[in-house]
Amino acid sequence: MEPQRRPGGRSARVREAVLDATTDELAERGYQGLSMDAVAQRAGVHKTTVYRRWRAPEGLVADALERASEQPWPIPDTGTLTGDLRGLTELLRLGFTDPESGSVATAFIAAGMQHPEAAEALRGFYAARHGEAAVIVTRAIVRGEVDPLVDATEIIRLAVAPLFHRLFITHEPVTAEQARRAADVAAALARTTIGT
């Protein structure tokens, strides 16, 4: 399902209101508690509009993820590969630790485990994020820190995978030290080109 959009028009304003409400509801209640009616009420939109355009909670999640993937985020730019990757993993750690953004991100991931449409949206969201974060590695290549043959997105994946693994698979907390270590491991691999 591809929602109709007229940028800047009423349809775009309705989408913004509904996706803002979706995000707020996910922050408060998680994915299990996401109700189309509650989203409609919170957005001040008639519920038939929400059902017609987004069909089901996973449709709201997928569209919220699509919007999120278009929004800018502060990619670290510290001047070194290690500094940038440490910035990236710490950003991720703090994002998941924050009660509000952490709940929303967790809800997105939970939705991806339950519905193919949300899984597909997550795949697109992370493809965009990894593509953007790859600039961390390409900058290091330009500086001569890293071999040009290194697979940039693979280094980004290596830096972040241990955090997701702890948070969502083994259900262990992630400390600042662990986030730093994951970044350092990825940086070391990039420098030795093992990661290619």
Added chain:
Amino acid sequence: MEPQRRPGGRSARVREAVLDATTDELAERGYQGLSMDAVAQRAGVHKTTVYRRWRAPEGLVADALERASEQPWPIPDTGTLTGDLRGLTELLRLGFTDPESGSVATAFIAAGMQHPEAAEALRGFYAARHGEAAVIVTRAIVRGEVDPLVDATEIIRLAVAPLFHRLFITHEPVTAEQARRAADVAAALARTTIGT
């Protein structure tokens, strides 16, 4: 909730039947489709027994995970660190690719995202698994392949985290080549002691 147990007695037999039925139901219907009544019927046990002892679907999942963590599994023993880690990541990849075992494992992870009791059980399950797999690294230490200061379970985590990240966060397939590369990266790190 700690189910009462009399090893080998009627209670133990009921537990086996109920957890076998739970596993079969998870394989067929996933966690969202897990019903206490269907488990009771499949196990040939009165449903009040199932409700009294396991209380809710997440109780069944937690106990199934506890049983799974006690079961032996084929830890690779090839004679080299790289060979063993490749065996481990390939075992994991095949396990998640297999329709039956993959569905059950996915259901466990989905349950962990939705209920603290299942999350706690997953934490215990993976602590046991990582502890057992650490022998791969300690054998390499004994062979002189790896520095004794290397954190063995950390190397195991590094080998497996990229697979879980693809399967459950970014929803991308895991190829045999990617599983092998994740193992090789962890082995290289163990040898350079960056992983400590």
